[in-house]
Amino acid sequence: MKRLRRIGIQLLTHTAALTPMGLLLFDWYQNDLTANPIRAATLRTGKTALVLLTITLAITPLNTLFGFKQLIPVRKWLGIYAACYVALHFFIFIGIDYGFDFALLKDALFNKRFALVGLASGLLLIPLVITSTRGWQRRLGKNWKRLHRSIYLGALLATVHYTWLVKSDIRVPLVYMTIVVLLLVLRIPQIRTAGSRFQQKLSRCGVSVRARWNKQRRSNVSETSD
Amino acid sequence: MVEIHPSEITSEHVYLSRRSFLKSAGALASGSLLLAACGAGAATALSSAGEAMQPESSASTDELGDPVNSYTDITQFNNFYEFTTDKTTVVARVGNFRTSPWQVEVGGLVHTPKVYDIDDLAGFEQEERVYRLRCVEGWSMVIPWNGFPLARLLEDVEPMGDAKYVRFETLYDPDQMPGQKSPWYAWPYVEGLRIDEAMHELTLMATGLYGKNLPAQNGAPIRLVVPWKYGFKSIKSIVKIDLVSEQPTSLWMAASPNEYGFYANVNPEVPHPRWSQAKERRIGEISRRDTLLFNGYADEVASLYPDMSPSIFF
Numbered sequence: 001m002k003r004l005r006r007i008g009i010q011l012l013t014h015t016a017a018l019t020p021m022g023l024l025l026f027d028w029y030q031n032d033l034t035a036n037p038i039r040a041a042t043l044r045t046g047k048t049a050l051v052l053l054t055i056t057l058a059i060t061p062l063n064t065l066f067g068f069k070q071l072i073p074v075r076k077w078l079g080i081y082a083a084c085y086v087a088l089h090f091f092i093f094i095g096i097d098y099g100f101d102f103a104l105l106k107d108a109l110f111n112k113r114f115a116l117v118g119l120a121s122g123l124l125l126i127p128l129v130i131t132s133t134r135g136w137q138r139r140l141g142k143n144w145k146r147l148h149r150s151i152y153l154g155a156l157l158a159t160v161h162y163t164w165l166v167k168s169d170i171r172v173p174l175v176y177m178t179i180v181v182l183l184l185v186l187r188i189p190q191i192r193t194a195g196s197r198f199q200q201k202l203s204r205c206g207v208s209v210r211a212r213w214n215k216q217r218r219s220n221v222s223e224t225s226d
Numbered sequence: 227m228v229e230i231h232p233s234e235i236t237s238e239h240v241y242l243s244r245r246s247f248l249k250s251a252g253a254l255a256s257g258s259l260l261l262a263a264c265g266a267g268a269a270t271a272l273s274s275a276g277e278a279m280q281p282e283s284s285a286s287t288d289e290l291g292d293p294v295n296s297y298t299d300i301t302q303f304n305n306f307y308e309f310t311t312d313k314t315t316v317v318a319r320v321g322n323f324r325t326s327p328w329q330v331e332v333g334g335l336v337h338t339p340k341v342y343d344i345d346d347l348a349g350f351e352q353e354e355r356v357y358r359l360r361c362v363e364g365w366s367m368v369i370p371w372n373g374f375p376l377a378r379l380l381e382d383v384e385p386m387g388d389a390k391y392v393r394f395e396t397l398y399d400p401d402q403m404p405g406q407k408s409p410w411y412a413w414p415y416v417e418g419l420r421i422d423e424a425m426h427e428l429t430l431m432a433t434g435l436y437g438k439n440l441p442a443q444n445g446a447p448i449r450l451v452v453p454w455k456y457g458f459k460s461i462k463s464i465v466k467i468d469l470v471s472e473q474p475t476s477l478w479m480a481a482s483p484n485e486y487g488f489y490a491n492v493n494p495e496v497p498h499p500r501w502s503q504a505k506e507r508r509i510g511e512i513s514r515r516d517t518l519l520f521n522g523y524a525d526e527v528a529s530l531y532p533d534m535s536p537s538i539f540f
Contacts, residue, residue: 034314035295035303035509036365099513104502111497165500167363168481169311169410 006073013074017081020048021088038097045089050162052082053155054179061186065195067203076132079151083125090122114164121157124150152187155180281436283370285356290522292508294356295367297436299509304443305361306462307411308396308403320442323402325463328447332379334468335389340382344447347433350374354437355430357453359460360492360521364501367509371451372434377425379467385421389469392424393417394450394461411481417461418474418488419452420530428453428526431464454523456490487540491531492521496539 024044027033034040056078062068098104108115128148130136137144159177163170185191287293304316309323326344333339352372360366380392398414400406406413423429430451433440440446445462452459458478478486485499494504494517505514520527531538 035299036313036507038507038512039365096512097507097514098502101505101514104505104514107497107504108502112499114500167311167500169408171410 005070009070009074010077013077017052017078020044020085038092042089042092042097045085045092046162049082049085049089050155050158050176052078052085053151053158054176054183056082057151057155057180057183061183061192061195064192065186065199067199079125080129080132083129086122086125114161117157117164118161121154121161124154124157128154152184156184281438283356283436284354285370288356288358288368292358292368294370295509300367300369300435301441301443303509305363305457306405306443306445307408308405308413308415308463309443310405316443317441319404323442323446325442325447328465330448330464330467332383332467334393334470335386336469337384337386338382342379344433347374347379347431347448350378350431352433355428355451357428357430357451358521359451359453359457360506360517362456362458362486362490362498362501362503364503364506364514365509366506366521370436371430371432372437373430373432373448373451375427376429376431376450377427379431380425380469383469385469388471390421391470391473392419392421393468393470393474394419394464395466395468396461397463397465412477415461415477416474417450417459417476419459420473421469422530423452423527426527426530428523454492454520454527456492458486459490487537489538489540491539492517493519493539495519496536
């Protein structure tokens with residue numbers, strides 16, 4: 001049963017992470033990617049990457065705070081998918097939109113702050129993808145965790161990139177930034193301990209409620225069997 | 227010139243009912259977007275319906291030889307924050323917008339202030355102008371507008387000597403224009419021109435495109451078109467025009483003073499913090515093309531700006 005649920009979650013994760021790609025290809029094939037399809041594809045891959053990064057960051061606090069462990073095995077995959085969408089985002093921007101025009105790209109990097117932080121955010125993910133295997137995890141030992149903390153900075157920079165990218169109305173980017181900051185704050189040791197203590201209390205409550213409920217059910221069963 | 231019999235022209239009524247069909251189809255499409263997979267299908271149905279009604283323009287290219295954009299692209303990809311900030315769904319949200327009756331009040335520093343009914347404005351001799359529209363966001367289109375030079379309207383109200391600028395204002399009606407409920411911008415939309423820019427023969431008051439009445443999402447029933455400036459200068463759905471002595475502050479100048487100046491002349495040399503101004507994507511093309519000084523109208527308008535200081539392009 002447990003094994004089945006694990007496979008189910010794996011399957012759901014891969015499907016969910018690949019769906020935006022499928023929709024993008026479908027809309028492209030249907031010629032339904034707005035009048036400016038390259039721009040639309042850039043924005044969509046970027047948004048998907050940011051959403052996946054945010055979900056990846058949410059998995060640990062979900063466990064420490066609410067004891068929700070089920071997603072931990074797919075955290076790595078969500079991170080890898082996020083990086084894949086970032087790679088696609090970069091390819092569309094550099095290769096298709098700017099057509100590998102290096103003068104134009106240089107101008108983007110030096111004159112457009114959103115492009116600079118976007119690049120930094122994306123580059124930070126590369127070593128994480130490379131070292132995402134069990135082998136690298138073993139080889140790096142303690143340092144693996146240290147290295148993979150750079151996803152905190154990467155995600156934060158991604159939200160800064162988004163904020164600097166939009167025209168004037170920055171409310172939606174600020175929502176993303178707030179969520180990411182919150183997810184990072186929940187990792188501060190003091191807050192995490194306070195959270196897990198709260199969770200223990202909560203689960204003890206839950207256990208007692210469940211125990212009472214089970215007891216009642218048992219007595220009901222015995223009544224009907226009489 | 228090809229002669230057109232009245233019977234060949236789609237009556238306004240039929241045309242309008244077809245448009246309301248398209249609008250409801252658009253609303254349907256945006257509704258189904260919630261079901262992402264079906265949404266794509268419905269939107270495709272909409273765009274193919276749009277292609278079916280592709281009208282002919284009398285000119286097929288601009289003066290540089292570049293083809294005009296399709297009616298579908300022009301009418302389904304719009305920046306019109308009064309409705310929504312999403313360019314592709316403006317068309318689905320203009321259903322409740324009433325463009326008749328409509329009045330334009332022209333006043334301020336003029337000898338004969340007037341209030342024009344939209345039908346009065348049809349009295350100015352209409353002509354077709356094929357103009358490039360360069361959006362500050364780095365994309366562009368070629369659009370066959372119908373309308374009349376703003377200069378004719380201004381001559382009609384006789385500006386006074388101390389009228390130095392023209393200030394334009396869009397309708398303010400959040401019930402019809404739900405985007406105006408957003409507290410983020412200082413509604414209504416305001417734009418301005420220097421009087422010599424306003425009197426320039428290229429400056430157009432557009433009432434139509436592709437020989438048809440202007441669709442709501444394109445700024446019906448009357449809008450400004452200033453082809454050598456970034457698109458946001460070309461204010462839509464105008465209700466008020468004032469001649470004034472001081473430089474007006476536009477909505478975008480108020481929103482981001484460091485990004486949008488009063489002049490906003492197209493110039494590939496003046497960078498913007500977000501979008502490339504050196505190059506642009508012509509809608510319908512893959513690779514970017516070079517942006518031209520004054521959007522390719524330098525011969526006509528460069529003389530307006532004898533000292534080419536950067537502030538004139540900002």
